[in-house]
Each structure stands twice: as structure tokens, then as C-alpha cells.
Amino acid sequence: MSAQTAPGLHLAAPAGTAVRTRTLHTTHKTPAQRVGAAAWWVAVVIVAILTVFPLFWTLVTSLKPAGDILSGALELVPRTVTLENYERVLTEVPFGRYFLNSMLLAVAGVVLNLFFGSLAGYAFAKLKFRGKRALFVTLLGSLMVPGIVTMVPSFLVLRAIPFAGGNNLVGQGGVGLLNTWWAIILPGAAGAFAVFFMRQFFSSIPDELGEAARIDGASEFRIFAQVYLPLAKAGAAVLAILTFQAGWNSFMWPLIVLNVQEMWTVQVGLASFVTDYATDYGPLMAGTVITSLPVLLLFVFAQRYIIEGVSHVNSR
Template sequence: MSATISALPASPAKKRAQRRRIVGSGFWYIAVILVSISTVLPLVWTLSTSFKTESEALSGALNLLPRNPTVDNYAALFADGTFARYLVNSFILAIGGTITNVFFGSLAGYALAKLRFPGQGSVFATFLASMMVPAIVTMIPTFLVLRYLPLVGGNDLFGQGGVGMINSYAAVLVPFAAGAFAVFFMKQFFESLPDEIGDAARIDGASEFRIFLSIYFPLSTAGAAVLAVLTFQAGWNSFLWPLIALNNPDMYTVQVGLSAFINEYQTDYGPLMAGTIVSSLPALLVFIVAQKYIVQNFTGSAVK
């Protein structure tokens, strides 16, 4: 009897539903393929152009693979040491910005999540409100404040003889030392940790900073790692603010330095593409190294 029932043909409604599922799946597969191609193709084209000769890069030919591969563009990129200096500047600013943003953002997030003080809600609301203001709106006021703010230690220590903090590493690091997003992100993470741990440490006589540094901050490794990756990528890829705050070529970052290959009369596509590939590697490596912490953060959030 069961064999007879299984041998019966499917009803027209089931056939139509099956066809709709097949068509729908096919549509999504095609959409995913097209989006993947549109995302990957520019990256492949950039990598290919970095190995092309100048004449081939300017020929306008649509060949994806270079006819005569060459590493001359990479050699020209590092020939005079200027681009290497840009890399050093970018590493100093990206790493320094990551350390300050993660530490001070975590410190402020801990205070807003675990401490009770007058005006706590207003302070947090101010941080949230600042996230709604476009960064370009605050650039001019920030520039004027840094211009008249004296640099401790003198410009010879952190910069190249600018006015106030302008044209120094501090001009890029100080305004973003504790970003509103970092405070909000870490506050939400600290709120997920039990208060009883801190209460037990206070009974034992630990100070608030000791509780933060020795107990809560180590427990927030996953969240801090995600914030560090996001901060490093944002700092490494930053262009507009370093262009405004750093006016000495010796202080330029990679992203600002790449614009030197584009001038009024021509564009050096080969070195420009080679520099783009080189400048993409650090952010990619940081993401690969920290991806387990990112997965751990999202997994832990899902379980909670």
C-alpha cells in the first residue's frame, strides 16, 4: 500500500511550488555570482595593473592578465624611500590610534556600565548624539582647537614644526583617542558581564581601576579585539583628516601619499596600483589574525 501511495504522481500545486523554489534558488545564485564578480573584479584588475608596463596600463586594453608581467612598479614605489616613510607614518598612527581608542573607550564604557554617578544618563546620551553628527561637520572646529592647543614636549618631539598640534602625530591621535562608537560598543559589552565579580573585588579592597584592568578588561578580550580591528582599519584607511592635519610631506600617511601619483596632467597607474595593493595588505592581515575573536564575539552575543 505504501509503495502504491509513493508511486502516485505529485499534485499540480506541489509541482508549481517546486518550480517556484527552483526558480527562486536560481535567481539568488545568479544574484550572488553577479555581486561576487562586481566585488572581486576591481581587486583583480588592480592587482593585474600593478604588474603591467606603463604602455600596457595606458593602452586601454581589457586584458585581465598582463602580457609582459613586471615588478618595476613595485621597485619604483620603494625606490627613493618616500613610500616606506608613508608606511611608517601609517603604522604609527593606526597602531597608536587603536591602542588609545580601545583603552580609553573601554575605560569610559566600563564607567558608564558599572559605576553610578550623577549625570550618567546625560553623558551617555551625549556620546550617542555625537555619533549622529557627520565627521566632516566637526573637522573645522577640531582643526581650530588643535591649532591653538599647545603640544606638550614641543613639535620637535611629535611633529615637524607645525602650529599648536597641527602637523604632528598628536593631531591625528588626540581627536579620536576615545571615539563615541568605542565607548558605546564597550559599554554594551561590559553590561553583559556580571556585577557580582566587581562587588567581590571591592569587598577585597581593590580600586575601581584595578577592577577594570585586572578583571573586566581581560574578560572583554573578544569585544576589544573586534573594536581594535575596526579602529585599525578606519585609521589605516583614513584620508581626509590626515590630509588636513598633516601638511608636511614627511608626515603623510599611505592614503595621502598615494594621491601624489595623480596630478593635473597624468596618472601613474602602475605605481598607483602597486601602492594600493601594498597598502591593502596590513588591514587584510589584521582581519585574518583577529577573525577568531570576531567570531567569538558574535557567537557569545548569540548565546547570551
């Protein structure tokens, strides 16, 4: 902001500055601008420290031996670097297992959301069929319903799936799909968000492409798969990243439907850590690092897509 107001001050700038600016050539800055720029730097650096430092401190803590964590809490470079916390995390609790579970569920979520999201998104954007509007409005409306409302009934629906988990034909007697991967995969497979997101992408591609292919005698499926889908790759990439993040980070639903410890995800495992290792900050921070690593790495490599995706979704 200060930069935008400052040009106005050029007119009023004292003669001395004007001369100096002319001699410097490269930096056309009035004193007011310089102060503004310095203040800007101070402000952004402070905010950046506030956002990044906690993560850094977590990493540092996770690398310290148990004895140094509390006594040397302030040391930003560990006196001795050790991996013992990671060893404890991976041996005392099946954190490696949690990691694989989370990976499986997040990847399954990505694949299914991409598949169903692009199919349905394409149909809503480019095909004409009866009931399209009503369906789409319902889908959009569901984005407004808070997740908690459908949580208890969804649990019961999964419990009552016929022939699963010892259930009979009418879904009684057993536990249905609870405590299976399906309990997480199925409800998340065709997110309204994925459909909406892909529809927006397909809508921005001109209709003429499909019309031309249709005149050439291409089937509707080929038009989708070979004409439109390749053009929506960028959108699909953004959706994949966002879906992976959401799947990896989801907590409440896995907490509810998975009761077997071997099936826990990293989030559920980490949450139980806080209770069991309340003051054992070393393993706790090591677990936090392992939990955050995949999404942080993904963010580092794909940040442009993520940030563009977030802006795209919210600008509607």
C-alpha cells in the first residue's frame, strides 16, 4: 500500500532529493519511499518468521536427544543431532504403518475424485441431459451443508451395507463396512467439490471443439477422453494436489470409522500421541514432522499450482 501512495509524493519531494535521484538513476526513491520500503521489509519478515519459525522449531526439537529438549529448548541449532526420536516413533508405535495407511487412502481419494470428478464435471459442463440443472444445484447446495450433519447417519449407512462385515441382506447383524478402507474411500470418492471444480474447468473450454469432433463422427466418450480431457490436465493437476492434501490431513472421519490401531492414519495416530506421550516432546515432534512431510514437500514442489488453484476456486 505504501508504495502506491508514495508516487504522489514525487511532486512534493524537496529539490535536494530530486537531484540525488537523478544522479543515482537506478533507485528513484524519495525518503518517504525508503522508509515505506524498510517498514514493508520489517513487516513481511516478521510475519514470515511467525509462520515459518514454529515449523522450523518443530524440526529442530525432533532432532534433539531427550535430555536437551527441555533444558535447551531455546537452542535453534541442536547441540547433538540425533534420530533417536524418529526411531522411537517408528518402533514404539506403528507410525510407518500409519504412514502407509494414509498414503493408500489419500492416493485412492485422488484417483477416484479425478475419475468421477472429470466424468461428472464434463457431463455437467458440456452435455445436455434432462435433470442436469436440478442435479447440479443439489450438488452445489450440498457444499453448504456442514459435514457434521451427515456424519452420524453416514456412519450408520456404512454399518448397514448389505453382505459386508457379517451383515445380512437388509444390512443387519454385522458391522458393515466400518473398520475397512471402504469406509473412508467410498464416502470421499465422488466429492461434490471435485465435480464442481472440474465443471468449472471444462466450461472454460470452447464448445466448438466438441461440435467439430461430433461432426467427424466421434463418439461422446471419445470426445470426452480425447478432445476435452487433455485440455483439462492443468485443472486435474490442481484438483489432484488439493484432494491429496485434504485426504492426507483429514482427521475426524478416520477417527470415527477406524477402530483398529493397525488401520489408523497418521493424523489419528498423531492425535493419540498427544495423550500417550504428553510430555515426551521429542517423539511427538518427530511424529509431527513425519505427518507433515508429504504435504509440505508437495507444497514446495507444486506451490504455484496450489496457490493458483486456491485463487481459482475462490474467485469462482
